[in-house]
Amino acid sequence: MNTEGLCKTYKRSGRPPVCRLMRKAPALLLAAIFIAITVVLLPGPALAQVSTTTSTTAPSNGNKFIAAGIAFGLAALGAGIGVGTSGSAAIAAVTEKAEVRTTALIFVVLAEAIAIYGFAIAFVILGQSG
Numbered sequence: 001m002n003t004e005g006l007c008k009t010y011k012r013s014g015r016p017p018v019c020r021l022m023r024k025a026p027a028l029l030l031a032a033i034f035i036a037i038t039v040v041l042l043p044g045p046a047l048a049q050v051s052t053t054t055s056t057t058a059p060s061n062g063n064k065f066i067a068a069g070i071a072f073g074l075a076a077l078g079a080g081i082g083v084g085t086s087g088s089a090a091i092a093a094v095t096e097k098a099e100v101r102t103t104a105l106i107f108v109v110l111a112e113a114i115a116i117y118g119f120a121i122a123f124v125i126l127g128q129s130g
Contacts, residue, residue: 068122075118082111 090104 064126064128068125071125072115072118072122075121076115079112079115079118082114083108086111 086104086107090108093100093104
């Protein structure tokens with residue numbers, strides 16, 4: 001299917017849904033691969049056989065590492081989005097009015113603090129005994 005001709009015919013009325021989907025295809029492919037890997041790898045410990053001996057079960061260290069990684073990863077993602085948004089707005093504000101430099105820097109630092117909080121939570125998760 002020749003989509004270039006299809007995309008050029010819709011110049012006046014906007015782009016067809018096929019062209020928008022083609023631009024999002026790499027991100028959708030990566031998301032599908034991530035979901036497939038998650039579905040295949042994570043249920044393994046949940047579907048393992050339960051031992052017949054009675055003992056107190058504590059969460060394994062592997063679960064701690066996964067939890068710490070998720071905590072820090074999501075915090076870093078949020079900080080990246082926040083710093084990107086507030087940083088670009090700060091640069092635009094400083095170019096128009098130089099007096100707002102300190103105020104703009106404070107907002108960028110507040111967004112960056114999210115990553116530091118995630119790093120601290122990851123250490124708290126890893127430091128728990130059990």
